[in-house]
Amino acid sequence: MHTRPDTAPAAGARRADTSRAWTLAFALAALALAANLALAGTAVTFLAAVALAGAGPAAFAFNFHHPAALVRLFALLRTGARYGERMAGHRAALSDQVRRRAGLFAALARAPESRGAGWQLGRPERLADFIDDVADIDYARLRVGFPVALTGAALGLLTLLTAYLAPLALLPAAGLALAGTLLARRTLRRLAGIEAWTRNARRAAATHLGAALAGAVPLAAEGRRRAALRIALDPLRDAEREAADGRRALARFEALLALAGPGLALAVLLAAWSAGARGAGLLPAAFLAFAWLGLAEPLLSLARALPGSVRARLARQSLAIEPGCAAEPAPRPGPAPGALTLNGLHLWAPDGRDLGPLPDLAVVPGTPLTLVGASGCGKTTLLKALAGWNAERPGESIRLGGAVRPAAERRALTHLSLHDAAILSDTVRENLFAPGASDAMLWAALEAVELDARIRIGGGLDAWIAEGNLSLGEAQRLNLARACLSPAPILLLDEPAEHLRDDQAARILARLLARWRDRVVVLTSHRPDLGLPGRRVALGTA
Structure with a gap:
């Protein structure tokens, strides 16, 4: 398969659209914050001016209309900009998520937990963790970036105005800033430790609970069901207790931030009064003081940004990616x-079992190799080694075209299709993982795996699907369609006939292998009676 020649411009256009959406959201958020500060300052200045005018004959000539119109204008601007910022921000975050989802899903596949797992990516708890991690990364800009950038800019502006109008107020401002910084660093460390511990505890509890529920009958017969459930549920109780400690630590930081606005407002008024400002001379200071009060709500968003930054950092560690860095080399399409050729490979199970040496093998383009063996004999482990998922060991050699290919290069040259196909909650188009393919190419791939009629009935390429919308056989065929669309020169298919009828599997694989005459193809199966085409090698035999 070949990608469309306009793939790079299309990707650039999508990035530009997302960038414009973020810029619009940031501009609206800045407008909402500026309107909020201006509203607070204008309102109090208006009231103070009314009070001063009412004390003398100027009350008869006082113009109420202009300041009242400004108050209404700023209130409307604040409300409209807030709604616009939320809509534009969430649209930008969702667009960013769609644009980066394939890369994030690849990050899940290459994460150490996935590569070293005994089972594959379709485990519900792993997919649930992945979805949470993706959401934490995608919305980090909304939860962390926006509050820090906007509040930081507002703090800088108000600090400059304070230095000009009431410089003595900078002393308590500096004290509050120092106390806030120290408490924020302490709270951040506390939240990071609690979040990491609770994540591990909840994952362990989910594993124990699943095992206890799966073995409920034998455990009850042995009188150990209550103990097994206690072992599974106790970590959840401990995790909730730790989470409550984290909320208390965050509440202390929020309390300090809540005092900052009123405290600085009072400090500005006292500094201006001590400098001799009286009557109308206090109006600029009053405007500034109530602008500090208007900053109270944005300051509280800094507290909400702390757990967001912690979760985003842990999510990046879980997916083994760094912000702004390309975690993997670019794919290399072509024949x-x-x-x-494989020389000196030794297979080890994820749990450390020695599966024995692998005979030297050579797979030529156009002649697929089928690895046959019982479950647990190392078929999937071998595919992961070929794909560059496993750590390289001394004495092992994997060559392509006569040249030794390190693991990172093999990951750019291979398409690994694991048999437990993970279905994202997204459109059919996005689930095919081929952003550069035309609609005609997508339909051709679906037709090759005999899934086109099902997708047409369901609403087409832009119909929404999820894990429970497809049967196991349909999910497997969607997985094969992804392989059909892949331009990688090496295709590794793990149990491609699983959940398919024998005749259907034979038809689909014959059709696909005819397209892959210039590719290296390795398949696995635990069914020795299944007549898959190509050369066969048995694993796990004495």
Whole structure:
């Protein structure tokens, strides 16, 4: 398969659209904050001016209309900008998520937890963790970036105005800033430790609870069901207790931030009064003081940004990616440059079991290799090694076209299709993982795996699907359609006939292998009676 020639411009256009959406959201958020500060300052200045005018004959000539119109204008601007910022911000975050989802899903696949797992990516708890991690990364800009940037800019502006109008107020401002910084660092460390511990505790509890529920009958017969459930549920109780400690630590930081606005407002008024400002001379200071009061709500968003930054950092660690860095080399599409040869490989199970040495093998383009063996004999482990998922060991050699290919290079040259296909809650188009493919190419791939009629009935390429919308056989065929669309020169298919009828599997694989005559193809199966095409090698035999 070949990608469309306009793939790079299309990707650039999508990035530009997302960037414009973020810029609009940030501009609206800044407008809402500026309107909020101006509203607070104008309102109090208006009231103070009314009070001063009422004390003398100027009350008869006082113009109420202009300041009242400004108050209404700023209130409307604040409300409209807030709604616009939320709509534009969430639209930008969702667009960013769609644009980066394929990369994030690849990050899940190459994460150490996934590569070293005994099972694959379709485990519900792993997918649930992945979805949470993706959401934490995608919305980090909304939860962390926006509050820090906007509140920081407002703090800088008000600090400059304070230095000009009431410089003595900078002393308590500096004290509050120092106390806030120290408490924020302490709270951040506390939240990071609690979040990491509770994540591990909840994952362990989910594993124990699943095992206890799966073995409920034998455990009850042995009188151990209550103890097993206690072992599973106690970590959840401890996790809730730790989470409550984190909320208390965050509440202390919020309390300090809540005092900052009123405290600085009072400090500005006292500093201006001590400097000799009286009557109308206090109006600029009153405007500034109530602008500090108007900053109270944005300041509280800094507290909400702390847990968001912690979760985003842990999510990046879980997915093994760094912000702003390309975690993997770019894929290298095209025909295979030669035979894939394996020399001196030794298989080890994820739990550390020695599965024995693997015979030296050579796979040439156009002649698929089928690895046959019982479950647990190392078929998937071998595919992961070929794909560069496992750590390289001394004495092992994997060559392509006569040249040794390190693990990172093999990851750019291979498409690994694990048998427990993960279905994202997204459109059919996004689930095919081929952003550069045309609609005609997508439909051709679906037709090749005999899934096109089902997708047309369901609403087409832009119909929304989720884990429970497809049967196991349909999910497997969607997985094969992803492989059909992949331009990688090496295709590794783990149990491609699983959940398919024998005749259907034979038809689909024959159709796909005819398209892959210039590729290196390795398949696995635990069913020795299944007549898959190509050369066969048995694993796990004495």
